[in-house]
Amino acid sequence: MNEALSAPLDAPVAEPAVPKIRLRGLRKAFGPKKVLDGVDLDVMPGSSMVILGGSGSGKSVTIKCILGLITPDSGTIEIDGRNVLAMSAREREAVLDRTGMLFQNGALFDSLPVWENVCFKLLAQKRLDRRQARDKAAQALADVGLDASVGDLSPAELSGGMQKRVALARAIASEPEIIFFDEPTTGLDPIMGAVIDGLIVDCVKRLGATAVTITHDMASARRIGDHAAMIHQGRIVWTGPAATLGQTGNPIVDQFARGEREGPIKMELRR
Amino acid sequence: MSSSSLLARPLDGLAALGRAVLDLCRTAGAVTLFALNAVSHAVRPPFHPRLLLRAFLEVGYFSLPVVGLTAVFTGMVLALQSFSGFSRFGAEGAVANVVVLSITRELGPVLAGLMVSGRIGAAFAAEIGTMRVTDQIDALTTLSTDPIKYLVTPRLLAATLAMPLLVLVADVLGVMGGYLIATLKLGFSGPTYLKATLDFVQMTDVVSGLVKAAVFGFVVALMGTWCGYNSRGGAQGVGGATTKAVVASSILILALDYVLTEAFFSR
Structure with missing residues (x-):
């Protein structure tokens, strides 16, 4: 036996870290329209994941499924290794209790x-x-x-x-242990967008929280994210370091990051 | 024209009718489950007394002017109409009886219900509908708060409790409206009119009206919250939900009025 490959019995074995959030085969359709078509994604504890994608690509539906606001048609959503879809309502409430969410339009209670x-x-x-x-x-x-x-x-x-x-x-x-940010800089001027991004980074670091942000603002994605994932046609087509956005070698991600008209992403335009 | 296309037309009509009936059944089932869920929260902690008080004031106190005015004018018109009708066969003395019976049994609860439907049902639908389309209801869920418990249950309870009180006030004001016309315009003696009123009215008349009021309050709040909670599609959706809430609760008030009258007074 090759000694380099066999560990001594008493040596500590490093257990693979359990992702804070793990999605497997997440599917959701609204009528005939498939919005999520098998989303697989891991978000590690304490990391900041940015999910990129065009309008209507399923970014918001993905986090609404995680938060229990939408029930997926199939697939699993694990938080700390436990499938939340198989939990009782009370257990799920306890999991939700450890999450926070920033909505795109704020969703502040005006009363x-x-x-x-x-x-x-x-x-x-x-x-x-x-x-x-x-x-x-x-x-x-x-x-x-x-x-x-x-x-x-x-x-x-x-x-x-x-x-x-x-x-x-x-x-x-x-x-909270997990914070979701839905388009945090949409509708803001670039300076205010940068201010909000800075606050998000500071707050997440201070709390030691796991963050999931959905955005199509590339500057914001680079500022907020440690990792990024690209969702296209209901699937995650790329994951990698957020710093590499724009030069990933993936034509879909690179076209999106550079905002180019030509490429594998075709916009549906009616004339 | 082929025989198959001749047959298809009536079948299309039947299919459309079937779809409409199925939709109605589906909606009725969904509204019932929604109501049961909301009512079950009334006995399960945590409770929201501040929200209950706020909704109670909104339904009860702030609806007083519109319900009061409606009742006064209705009593006045009733006195005039019944006098002009009964005078044809010398039964003017029955004016006080007709006014008090009509107000307590029917017009008090029904007109108050319709007024509150326009004021409160519409407001509930618009407020909750706006919360729906601006993600505020989703935000409640993410803040570990059940939206039904927070938004619907206090409004249902408040409307069910406040409506009988409103109708009690409407009954008094309606009778007062009739009294004013009878004494100032029709030449009735005040004490005689009041004595006829108090002698004729029975506890069942008032209680039946208050029970109707509680049911109508529940229906108005239920339709307002249901339509708002399920509104979709921005400002237009909220507008549609508001219209639907008022129309549905008004029709239900009139239909349930018949059912309750049958239950109370049919021999």
Whole structure:
């Protein structure tokens, strides 16, 4: 026997790390339209994964499936090695409890002031009383560069950039283990986009969280992501380091990253 | 024209009718499950007393002016109409009886239900529908909060509890409207009119109206929240949900009014 290939019996064996999120064969169709057609993806603990793809490619549906907002037709979704689709409602709630989400348009509750939005989960679960929640909201707002006085405003009184920051504060206030970001820079000017990206990176690092971001903003993808995955026609067609975007050697990814009209991605245009 | 195409037309019509009936059954089943789910949350913690209070004020307190005015004018018109009708065969004395019976048994709950349907059913549908199309309902789920428990249950409870109180006020104001016309315009004596009213009205009349009010309140809130919760497609979808909520709850109020009247008063 080759000694180099045989380990001594008492030597520690390095166990392969369990992905924080593992998707296998995820499929979802809406009527005749197949949106997800067998998505396979691993997101390792503490890493920041960016999912890229054109409009309607299934990015949002993928994270909505993970969050339990949409039920996939088939496939498995594992979080910490456990298939959430096979869990009871209560177990699934416990898993959801460890996640945070920043929606594309913020999705702030316009009937509540900003501070109640930020601490909504903590108040709903009675983890804090209202006075403590106010202090916590002020701290979370400071973390995203907003003054505590913003807490008394209504979401309708905020600019788009401020709404995104408040939504980010809400996503991180409960200190989740996994945070999802849906198009965090859409609708923002480039400078505000960079500010939001910087805040996301800081917050995720500080919490030691696993992050999954969906975007088609390449600058944002490079700033936020450690790793990137490209979804095309309902499947993941490439995964790799986010820093290599644009020179991956994969024609689909490279066309998307460079925003070229010619290439394997054909836009459906009606004349 | 071939015989097969002649046959196809009536069959197409039947198929369309069948589809419509199946859709109706499917919707009725879905609404029932939605209602059962919402009601079950009323007895399962956590509870949201602040939301219940807010919805109660919205349905009860802020609907008072519109329901009150409707009741007053309805009582006034009833007094005038019944007087002009009954005077043809010398039965003017029955005006007070007709007014109080019509208001407490029928017009109080039905008109209050229709007014609240236009005000509250539409508001619930628009508010929840907007939350649906702006991802706020999904956000509730990601914040470990059941949207049915948070958005639907407090509104259902509030409307079911507030409507009987509203109708009680409407009953009093409706009778007062009739009293004003009867005494100021038709020459009735005030004490005689009030005595006739109080002697004639029975507890069953008032209670049946309050039960109807509770049912109508539940229906208005249910249709408002259901249509809003299931709205799709932006502003147009929210507008459609609002219209659907008002139309569906108004029709259900009139249909259930007949069913409840049968249950209370048919011998």
